[in-house]
Amino acid sequence: MKNVFRGLGLAAVMAIAGVANAADFKPAVVYDLGGKFDKSFNEGVYEGVKRFTEETGVEVMEFEVTNEAQRQQAMERMVSRGATILLGVGFAQADAIDAVAKENPEKQFSIIDVFWLDQPNLRQYSFKEHEGSYLVGVAAAMASETGTVGFVGGMDIPLIRKFACGYVQGAKATKPDITVLENMTGTTPSAWNDPVKGGELTQGQIDRGADVVYHAAGGTGMGVIRAAADAGKLAIGVDSNQNYLAPGKVLTSMVKRVDIAAYQTFMDAYKGKFTPGVQSLGLAEGGVDWAVDDNNKDLVDGAIADAVDQAREDIVSGKVTVHNYEDDSNCPF
């Protein structure tokens, strides 16, 4: 009987400790346009958030912005609701998080896809997308029968040019005489959400001979994958694993492990190990990769897989340096 009471007491103490911990620690995330089930970038973050919640039992406050003006408001609201660590998603939230982080020096902030801010309480994650794009460029060049491959970008910004440049480098390193067609969907944020235009751009590239088309265009990319699949050609997905969207018609996906960034942010803060500064995740860190699963394993047969593995080895060992467009705003290929 005594033991039972002691056990109960211990459980109560532990419960109280747990509650105290949970009360002090309140994570929040602000998803960007597209929403948390966009089958791409935001959904990747959501995966990381979900993993964190499953492992720790701590609920994460969430907000999905539906227009550009809401970003800063949403962050301020999260902070005023007691968030202790706030994760921003995407470069578009950079200005908002910069302002909110400055106003709230006692809170912790983290943002994905940004590396140029400078706040003592802000962690920034940048990905070496050019390295991942190089890998899928190698795969595209290997899979292409026509000697022409395509790229469809979302909004025309340096980040997307960085994807394009790595892709071109990978393709040309594999087949020097390959033609790479490049299109951007637009110059405003609506370029991330225009699948009809994405489909038309893809159709245009296919008409000009492309048989593998890589997209870095958020929701617009759904149109790219659909158009490629309809025409019996191959698409390459981006950000999260999109191979399942058209099984057998998506060659592979350039996965950006934003889930790792989200998970790490909250886990580090949860354990009291949060540090500001820039974290750069590349092939060596497992931050970017190509996706192979049941949907595409027949497409990426031995030769393609070997070439991609070789390319990965060369990049990790430093034998091949992938050019980063953001270093000099120029793509030499």
Place this chain on the structure above:
Amino acid sequence: MNEVLLPFILTLDATLRLATPLILCAMAGLLSERSGIIDISLEGKLLSGAFAAAAVSTVTGNVYMGLGMAIVVSVAMALIHGFACITHRGNQIISGLAVNILASGLTVTIGFAAFRQGGQTPPLSADERFGPIILPFADALRDVPLIGLLYSELLSGHKLIVYIALISVPLVAWLLFKTRFGLRLRAVGEVPEAVDSAGISVTWLRYRAIILAGILCGIAGAYLSTAHGAGFVREMSAGKGYIALAAMIFGKWRPWSAMGACLLFGFLEAASSRMQGVELPLIGQTPVDLILILPYILTVVLLAGFFGRAVPPKAIGEPYVKEH
């Protein structure tokens, strides 16, 4: 010769695909405005139709059910517009705008609640969408110079709704200018008093006009999400309703000229996506920004420079009051 022509014909092919929703919406706007009702709500009807089509197709797996529901929803939106501005003589622009705002908010909210995908519908598989229709002899005629290519690449292989859009133009022209209903409809947009004194209901005529407009917009919406696209994405109408409205005014409230304007807008959009990154003589690689603003610049130039006076229907925008 075929190699030289092919890119051009493929651009025209894309023109047809991109102009289809514009043509349907422009015909809808034409019917409505000819009866004296300003139809700013094309955009909202298009968007709600697109959502209804995608949502019903994905749930039932039947694309025609989706098309039917798109028409029902779009007509319902048209009736809201009509109830406010025909029955209650409200301001037509404000009520149209209200329909647009309603559609923009409602589609995302219902989509979010029903599918939990951030306001999108799940991507549609091939049999939940309209498939291409290959016209007879398309393959056999392919090798005939010029005509074969035009027939097999440009005319054949489109989705059902593209052909519906093309047929809708002569149909609307016939309805407006060759039938008694059309005569009355035009009269009610010019001198409603005359129609009223002939013992014909102005209200019922105008309601019929906006219901027809609703049907056409619903078909256009189904095209966006279940034929051209593969699923609903928030705000996927992307201003097409407004462009159609502009095209209709550009076409001076006449079916064939309006269709011409829609094809022009479609062509500019098709050309802009195809000219990106193409090497041109003298200029070199065409800059992305230039290509993207080209349709807008051309629109302004065309509207300002080559556009004579447009005379709208005389009674447009004025609610009909039976007794003064």
